[in-house]
Ligand SMILES: Cc1cc2nc3c(=O)[nH]c(=O)nc-3n(C[C@H](O)[C@H](O)[C@H](O)COP(=O)(O)OP(=O)(O)OC[C@H]3O[C@@H](n4cnc5c(N)ncnc54)[C@H](O)[C@@H]3O)c2cc1C
Ligand code: SF4
Ligand code: SF4
């Protein structure tokens with residue numbers, strides 16, 4: 001097994017394979033890493049309900065296997081859950097992992113001690129509006145939903161009676177529902193920044209739902225997968241050229257869709273200062289957007305929080321404008337700042353007005369490599 005190779009794989013245990021989001025390869029690989037002593041702990045997402053989940057750090061392989069399944073749960077600052085000096089394997093979406101790289105760059109987190117399994121990501125759903133969407137757009141009771149998935153451009157909910165209810169994502173998003181706004185313009189769909197990048201794109205038809213396409217991205221990825229195969233937890237076969245081609249094609253279609261949303265959301269502004277003042281008018285300066293940010297490591301005594309108050313203005317725009325500028329090279333566009341804002345300000349989209357064009361101009365995508373961002377090197 002070598003870096004750059006791609007496989008179709010699944011959990012050997014039939015029950016795990018059935019419960020897995022797409023064949024259970026991920027949880028089986030994580031459980032094998034624990035059992036064989038490659039890592040001391042594993043970070044997985046534990047389901048609370050169809051709509052909510054929580055990252056948990058565990059050393060129990062059974063708890064890891066119990067986490068099987070794909071949840072459309074929002075991102076989390078995963079690196080903040082991992083203690084320094086502990087060997088951990090973690091699973092996350094592209095933005096979850098991009099945030100971990102940013103913290104590693106700030107010496108808050110040791111990437112060398114961490115094995116990362118990334119999940120391809122077409123987008124996640126905000127819990128509260130999603131419940132409302134299910135009522136309004138699908139005409140069903142959200143408490144009756146037991147499963148959700150995105151397939152072929154549809155968002156499908158399965159209810160307790162076994163019935164599937166599908167609607168086009170385009171139609172839902174036109175009506176103001178669907179994926180979180182940051183997911184619509186997200187530019188990383190396959191987490192090649194992880195050690196293993198896993199997803200269902202490219203899985204052959206006869207194995208759809210029962211296997212995962214895995215790209216081995218690093219030597220640590222080789223270690224993870226060979227450990228799982230040698231331990232008898234996972235079975236793999238080489239991915240065909242056709243599988244690789246299909247995966248690329250779907251990724252391109254998703255990125256084209258993101259580009260369309262980007263054009264639609266980021267319309268040019270006439271009076272920039274007025275635009276930001278208006279957008280931030282209802283900010284209550286609670287700092288939740290800073291607190292939750294997976295790339296923010298300064299703490300309370302920082303440029304963005306201290307400067308406005310030392311001017312005795314407590315001016316909201318100052319706080320945000322400093323922050324937008326400060327992290328425009330490191331924002332990974334995860335959308336969490338919008339998720340938590342009690343004033344319903346689209347903080348991440350305001351931030352992205354700075355970050356996206358800046359990172360594009362510099363040919364830099366934050367959180368994809370352990371490299372210094374632009375302006376940190378003098379040539
Ligand atoms: C939100 C989301 C969107 C996805 N979109 C696509 C897509 O568009 N195209 C594609 O090819 N693949 C996508 N995937 C990946 C795919 O659904 C499978 O997760 C992947 O193939 C691995 O399957 P598995 O059976 O091996 O995983 P499992 O063995 O079931 O393990 C999944 C692990 O991921 C963790 N997990 C579940 N949900 C989340 C979450 N939201 N955030 C972080 N960790 C989580 C679970 O705790 C579990 O440990 C998506 C996954 C998620 C979670
Ligand atoms: S921002 Fe991107 S990676 Fe993160 S949840 Fe949304 S689509 Fe997935
Ligand atoms: S500023 Fe917002 S979108 Fe950017 S990384 Fe922080 S929480 Fe995520």
Ligand code: SF4
Nearest residue numbers: 283284286287289341
């Ligand atoms: S979370 Fe919202 S209200 Fe709180 S500081 Fe950020 S923008 Fe202001």
